[in-house]
Every structure is written in C-alpha cells, then in structure tokens.
Amino acid sequence: EVQLVESGGGLVQPGGSLRLSCAASGFTVSSNYMNWVRQAPGEGLEWVSIIYSGGNTYYADSVKGRFTISRDNSKNTLYLQMNSLRVEDTAVYYCARDSGRVRGENSDFDCWGQGTLVTVSS
Amino acid sequence: DIVMTQSPDSLAVSLGERATINCKSSQSVLYRSNNKDYLAWYQQKPGQPPKLLIYWASTRESGVPDRFSGSGSGTDFTLTISSLQAEDVAVYYCQQYYSTPYTFGQGTKLEIK
Numbered sequence: 001e002v003q004l005v006e007s008g009g010g011l012v013q014p015g016g017s018l019r020l021s022c023a024a025s026g027f028t029v030s031s032n033y034m035n036w037v038r039q040a041p042g043e044g045l046e047w048v049s050i051i052y053s054g055g056n057t058y059y060a061d062s063v064k065g066r067f068t069i070s071r072d073n074s075k076n077t078l079y080l081q082m083n084s085l086r087v088e089d090t091a092v093y094y095c096a097r098d099s100g101r102v103r104g105e106n107s108d109f110d111c112w113g114q115g116t117l118v119t120v121s122s
Numbered sequence: 123d124i125v126m127t128q129s130p131d132s133l134a135v136s137l138g139e140r141a142t143i144n145c146k147s148s149q150s151v152l153y154r155s156n157n158k159d160y161l162a163w164y165q166q167k168p169g170q171p172p173k174l175l176i177y178w179a180s181t182r183e184s185g186v187p188d189r190f191s192g193s194g195s196g197t198d199f200t201l202t203i204s205s206l207q208a209e210d211v212a213v214y215y216c217q218q219y220y221s222t223p224y225t226f227g228q229g230t231k232l233e234i235k
Contacts, residue, residue: 047224106219108162112171
C-alpha cells in the first residue's frame, strides 16, 4: 500500500527552525517528484516546494531562501528544513506524491500524507 | 504565476441534485504537444488531507464514483457532481500543474441544502 506519514511538527517561536519528515512506503521517494503543500488554519491549499527525481528543487516565493527540501534515499524519506520561521508559516504541512503519469512531466498529486501541524508563535 | 479562481466560494445543493463548481485559470494550462490540460480537482473533508478526484481536467481517478466528472479546456473548467450524496459534503479545490509554482483555487465549500 502506498502511504506517506509526516512528523516533526510542533510549536516554535518566530525566527526558530524545524525539520519535517515524510516517511514513504509502497514506493520509492527518489523515483518520484515529491512535494510539500501547506494549509493555514481555516484557509486553502498552498504549494510550498518540489524535489524532482533528478534532485532539482523549486520553492514558492513565500519560503524561498528559508526552507529546504531534501530526501534520504536510504530511509525513503522526504524532508523539509524550515528556518527563520514566521507567524504566517503556521499551517498543516502535507507531503504529496506527484503521480508521474507522464515520465519527466509535472502531474497531479495522487497520494497525500495526513499532515503535521506547525505553529509559529511566541 | 498562474492564478486559479473558483466560483462560487460556497454552494448548497439538495440531495440528489446536481452540483457545479467552476475554475478559471489566468492563462491556459493546455499543453499543445499532447493536447492535455494540466488541471486537477481535489476533495477535502474536515480533518482529512485532500483526495484526488480528477486529473487532466476530465479523467476520473481510480475508485472515484462516476457521479463526479470534469470538463473544460484552456482556461475554463468545471467539476460536476451529477447527484449529490451526503458524503460529498467537502471543500473542493482545482489545481494547475502546468507550471511551477503549482497553484490552487481558493476552494469551494459544498453543503447540503
């Protein structure tokens, strides 16, 4: 069964750091495009970052220079290192798999984790 | 960035009736090379992650009931639920994956009238 399980969320003060993890099972993280998507309380979905199978990364302007997406192939796990956190980064963070329907092209997100809540507050 | 705009923001429909949600993109999400629209629809129920319903604007994901259908091309898209069931109460989002940054519509909250 294809599954994603996030962890690492919690309460952090503004300016602090946090690392989120997303453990995958049933497929290989490094063979897929993998994403982070966040959702502020009561709000809509905001795409945050992608890591391509080749290792290239891309970020939303709102997190560029502060967040870093990475993966550990030996652990089949995706990460999001979040530095210089702001109150507006408060959200549930989801990892999501690109379905890979067409090799080498962007695609929809066919598998999502349950999410991990990050709260940035003093 | 491609801006996705959904309408309406909320919708109340009677059980068994049709529900229609619209999504408009600020630029075309149609790839001429393969004639596919890079547009997906998701359903999100309270306390749950989004669930993929439709991809390539009109292809139903495996396991999704056939009362859900997607249509449109280029910049204008529609999600239709042909006969609303109680379990369809949720927030629905469209998303373009034509180019990064991927963007979502603001969501449409669907309720029972």
